[in-house]
Amino acid sequence: MSGLYQRPISTFWWLERRSYLVFVLRELSSVFVAWFVVYLLLLVNATSAGSTQYERFLDWSAHWWVVVINLIALFFVLLHAVTWFGLAPKAIVVRRRGRRVPPSQILVLHYLAWLLLSAFVAWVILR
Amino acid sequence: MADRITLEVARYRPESDSEPVMESYEVPLREHWAILDGLTYIKDHLDGSLSFRWSCRMGICGSCGMTVNGDPTLTCATFLTDYAPGPVRVEPLRNFPVIRDLVVDIGDFMEKLQAVKPWVVRDVHSPIEAGEYLQTPDELDEYKQFSMCINCMLCYSACPVYALEPHFLGPAAIALAQRYNLDSRDEGAAEREDVLSSPDGIWACTFVGECSAACPKDVDPAAAIQRYKVTAATQAVKNFLLPRGAR
Amino acid sequence: MTTRRPPSPEPFLWLLFSGGGMIAALLVPVLLFLFGVAFPLGWLTAPDHAHLLSVLQNPITKLVLFGLCVLALFHWAHRFRYTLYDGLQLKRFSVPIILFCYGGAVAGSLISGYLLLRA
Amino acid sequence: MATFHDVVVIGGGGAGLRAAIAVAETNPRLKVAIVSKVYPMRSHTVSAEGGAAGVAAADDSLDEHAYDTVSGSDWLSDQDAVEAFVAEAPRELLRLEHWGCPWSRQPDGHIAVRAFGGMKKMRTWFAADRTGFHLLHTLFQTALSYPDIVRYDEWYVTKLLVDEGKVRGVVAIELATGRVETITASAVIVCTGGCGRVYPFTTNANIKTGDGMALAYRAGAPLKDMEFVQYHPTGLPFTGILITEAARAEGGWLLNKDGYRYLQDYDLGQPSPTPVLRSMELGPRDRLSQAFVHEFEKGRTIDTPYGPIVHLDLRHLGAKLIDAKLPFVRELCSKYQNIDPVTELVPVRPVVHYMMGGVHTDIHGATPLEGLYAAGEVACVSINGANRLGSNSLPECLVFGTRAGRAAAVFAGRYGDTVPAAILAQGRDEERRLKRELERHAEGHERIADIRSEMQTTMENGAGIFRDGDSLAKAADELRELRVRFADAAIDDHSRTFNTELVALLELSFMLDVAESIIACALQREESRGAHQRTDFPARDDARFLAHSLITREPDGTGRVRYLPVTITRWPPGERVYGR
């Protein structure tokens, strides 16, 4: 066959379509999930090291740049949560009495679980 | 409404071009005219050398997929008026080698399709005289959605993983494998597992989801892939935990 | 009898990834909001040290946090690996990428285990 | 260069795929190839919507299916063929079920059947309203499981190679490269489908250009009953997209401009709220299309930019039934007509749909030319006679595809792979001819599309739902002129790679042959029967024309028509009665 043309793929292919960009951002959310683990471990470390260390951590966490990082991280983590719940019903097929539970119901259940768990965690911490 | 619209069409003539060039044509803008009608108008009246595939012009044969204004589209099922006042960019489907103008090479998919064994596999085929295999409407619903694929290749064209990783089995082939896996008459799931659950199979899919967004027949190949990931992962855990004989 | 390939690690990695994705989606937003935003900005008063320590020292908390850390790290490792493959088209460096990602997850898991046990 | 296969099947539609599988099943040692101008799953079978008939219900019988088919054909079908057909259809449909076809089911898991036009019992198997799509994909995917079936996808056959009265292969162009190759064989099965594109307004896909009819005709095989062209009563205006008969079988009504169910005026029974088999909207297609023309003449149709229309009313069926049984109809209406049949009337008009005629074969799919077989819409066995019943065509593809495949396998098994030198020489000649055509037409002046559309208008005016001696004679003259103009047709495309304009040119030349044969046969048949309605000879004339017309090509290129008696086994010709 004379010359097939193969379209080159640009390094920035994910800028070509909005949906690709959202996808890449969604994938990048994992970096912020990892960041959160680091942040959490710092908190754990400080807490177990005593109240002065804990106060130090609180002060550090209030630095403007730490807050900015965390705000960005929160945005990405929320993006992660929303996209994750949005896609979960596609993978999960639940059957009740032989009938398939509609995906919309599964979605609602996910959000409910999210809400309850978040409230519970907040209660444990703020109690 | 203006009565004409411009189509910018990608032309690629392998004998003379090293890459596609865009050419503009003016075609009538009429109600009910699909993009495809614009292209056939060009071929019939303006330039007979434009090459593209089409056949049924009712959205079922899967021939006429192209990239319209950047989106993978069935050109017989999208209408010029939706793009008015234009211009409309018509290019070949992305992610496939271009043979000529708007015609792409889908040989790769045809091989992958065969690789997933899209046919009923059974240990024992019951004789025709024994009548049909019973299948309730609910059992039919289990796989029906995945049986709607017209092999139009829009999903491959939309999937960035396929663009980057040509060995990726891809959405439609996996959806069709699932169509048989979920069919109550089929017993071939184990035979398909090796191909599906390979690094170039489902695990290469990062759930971009664009395949399902592009699919004109609501096959939802992304769902097929994710569901199979759950199945394959469960199977792998089982294989890992249970000794060989007990499986 | 069909001959099987040696079991591939992909399904297990994917399970870890999915587990991490789910637990991260459920727990991380609220935790990050409280400790990363609300307390530092003074929207809410941070819990006192004694209370937090007692929560932390509860074995159930330790278990949950350990699970969260491990799964979330593997979630990152898996997703980040593919982001490097696809987003930056670095698949040709897959060996160092795999080492970096999953190695990082394993190391992070060990550290988190140590820190949580000690707490 | 030449490749050999024991059996070459031209066409990868329902008939071609079934035939190829039958060859592989009959004799696994044979090498079989499918040559198709489109990927098999793009073949036109994919568009079939309504269903496939085969006796399945307990209250039904083979005899009743046979009788409906024979009377539906206006007694022009061969009854031995019909009997074989109805006997084997259920088996073939079941086999397809075993291969995975997602037939619609009853709650208990058995196959569901629906009513169809001209059928006295419910016996049409369906897969929602995408029957052809599911049938074709099932066949194609099943064919993939036979490693011995070789495919030439997107290869265009230009000629059958004949030596000493035996067909020994084909010449085909690989579209992707423009390469011309001789593919030799011991037997060739033509399964190239119909020729609706000879007319301007048709349900048929772009690829249905009668290639196989012309290939066989040029090779010396006769065409049979070419004057019988089926108009389907319900096509969408402009696009010609089919609204399946299943829409009426599920209870749809045809209304004229006054909202009146006009079919009651045409001896098709009395209206009732629920569908009655073989009555009103469930009458046969020829009668329904003819009724439309009469309504038009009475001024009771509705004028639109795309011609006169009547309305198909599905509103009383409700969204639930429409979504369950006619989802594709709803999709097509909303996509292509911007209407929702749940709440709105669907505009429809008769549209060219199917060729009853085709390559003359016996009940084993064999043509009079040794080594040449045919099956599917391209062939005329004949079970369809003067009018095909809806849902008989898909099972016909299966039953006679199988039969042709078996017969060809047995025939080819007796040959070795030595191919006469004369065949190879012919192949090289054809290659040179194609090259010359391209060069010659590069200098041409007439647009292919212009000639084609004039041919189509000629056919519609000359041999439409109603025709007469004058209109046919005029059409014959016009076709002769078009042939002259065709010699000067222009090709803009000088590339070898995927040259669709060359294909269009070759298709047009095939269509001109087919068009001429339709006109010639229609001129000679001085009676009205089924889909062939002569206003100058309005009555059926069994004394002269209870016979198949056979047209063969004379050395000078003209067609010669003769007649072959109809085989009658158990159902002597009678009156066609519907609605009573």
Ligand SMILES: Cc1cc2nc3c(=O)[nH]c(=O)nc-3n(C[C@H](O)[C@H](O)[C@H](O)COP(=O)(O)OP(=O)(O)OC[C@H]3O[C@@H](n4cnc5c(N)ncnc54)[C@H](O)[C@@H]3O)c2cc1C
């Ligand atoms: C819209 C529509 C709806 C229908 N609905 C029904 C229904 O509900 N029930 C029913 O029984 N019937 C129905 N029919 C009729 C039925 O679908 C067709 O008669 C039947 O599918 C024809 O199948 P086939 O295999 O003969 O040909 P096709 O499916 O048309 O296949 C022809 C094949 O030949 C190949 N070919 C043609 N020319 C060449 C060449 N020169 N070189 C190489 N290859 C070539 C093509 O590539 C193709 O693969 C319908 C028809 C239409 C148009």
Ligand code: SF4
């Ligand atoms: S899954 Fe959808 S988009 Fe992909 S080939 Fe099938 S029909 Fe086309």
Ligand code: F3S
């Ligand atoms: S777009 Fe591609 S990555 Fe997966 S979900 Fe669809 S196949």
Ligand code: FES
């Ligand atoms: S032409 Fe068949 S899908 Fe568009």
